[in-house]
Amino acid sequence: MKVTFTKYHGTGNDFIMIDCTNQNDFKLNSQAIKDMCHRRFGIGSDGLILIKNSKEFDFEMDYYNADGSQSFCGNGARCAVHFARQLNLFKKDATFKAIDGKHEATIHAGEISIKMADVSKIDHNEGVYIINTGSPHYIEFKEQIEDQDIFTFGKKIRYSAPYKKTGINVNLAQVIDQNTIQMLTYERGVEKETYSCGTGATAVALAFADKQKLEKIDIQLGVKGGNLRVKASRDNLGVFHSIYLIGPATPVYQGQIQL
Numbered sequence: 609m610k611v612t613f614t615k616y617h618g619t620g621n622d623f624i625m626i627d628c629t630n631q632n633d634f635k636l637n638s639q640a641i642k643d644m645c646h647r648r649f650g651i652g653s654d655g656l657i658l659i660k661n662s663k664e665f666d667f668e669m670d671y672y673n674a675d676g677s678q679s680f681c682g683n684g685a686r687c688a689v690h691f692a693r694q695l696n697l698f699k700k701d702a703t704f705k706a707i708d709g710k711h712e713a714t715i716h717a718g719e720i721s722i723k724m725a726d727v728s729k730i731d732h733n734e735g736v737y738i739i740n741t742g743s744p745h746y747i748e749f750k751e752q753i754e755d756q757d758i759f760t761f762g763k764k765i766r767y768s769a770p771y772k773k774t775g776i777n778v779n780l781a782q783v784i785d786q787n788t789i790q791m792l793t794y795e796r797g798v799e800k801e802t803y804s805c806g807t808g809a810t811a812v813a814l815a816f817a818d819k820q821k822l823e824k825i826d827i828q829l830g831v832k833g834g835n836l837r838v839k840a841s842r843d844n845l846g847v848f849h850s851i852y853l854i855g856p857a858t859p860v861y862q863g864q865i866q867l
């Protein structure tokens with residue numbers, strides 16, 4: 609079977625994007641996804657996204673990590689919105705369904721802004737934050753993160769007893785100033801450091817807001833592959849809402865692969 613795809617990246621987090629709007633029952637088994645994402649024997653990417661028609665929304669996105677596992681992917685969602693616009697699935701503002709529910713999105717000045725699900729649960733213990741922003745994240749704030757070995761650190765946490773079974777994404781964050789945080793991520797399901805993690809950037813921003821007791825944030829997250837922006841508000845019940853993940857989405861090339 610020949611599969612046409614478009615390769616995307618969102619600040620260096622890269623994806624194989626497949627238009628399934630003419631074949632909504634299109635399926636890839638786990639091995640095919642692993643083979644396609646393989647950096648030597650396949651196309652090579654952190655994840656793979658199927659864009660499908662939806663009765664209720666402008667489109668639906670199914671995200672798969674490089675190991676074939678499913679989750680929500682913030683950068684992938686931003687790339688999916690860019691791709692759906694190219695397919696004329698919506699005009700200016702979009703609504704789409706992902707594994708964690710409905711999202712809204714807009715495209716403005718070349719940046720894709722997606723509304724993330726509200727977050728009411730922030731676990732914090734001895735400087736470690738655990739926050740689920742559509743995928744689960746472990747966050748620690750440290751100085752000089754450029755000297756940190758995020759792969760070794762992240763793998764150790766991800767395979768430690770509390771997370772061995774379900775996995776967790778691991779983020780190290782360094783506060784530069786009130787509106788700027790530098791971060792590194794080890795991603796579950798990729799099992800490597802990625803150049804960027806959208807749900808991770810969102811989780812780091814919310815952890816900072818909790819740490820500083822802020823009710824409104826608009827933060828730039830510096831990642832290996834560029835910059836993301838997270839805006840959010842917190843209500844008097846401690847729930848984070850109006851959470852937006854904003855950043856670029858870049859189509860790199862179109863290709864075809866023989867499966």
Ligand SMILES: N[C@H](CCC[C@H](N)C(=O)O)C(=O)O
Nearest residue numbers: 679681682683743805806807
């Ligand atoms: N690997 C993550 C999903 C992708 C997260 C990341 N690529 C993003 O942009 O949110 C997980 O399985 O939890």
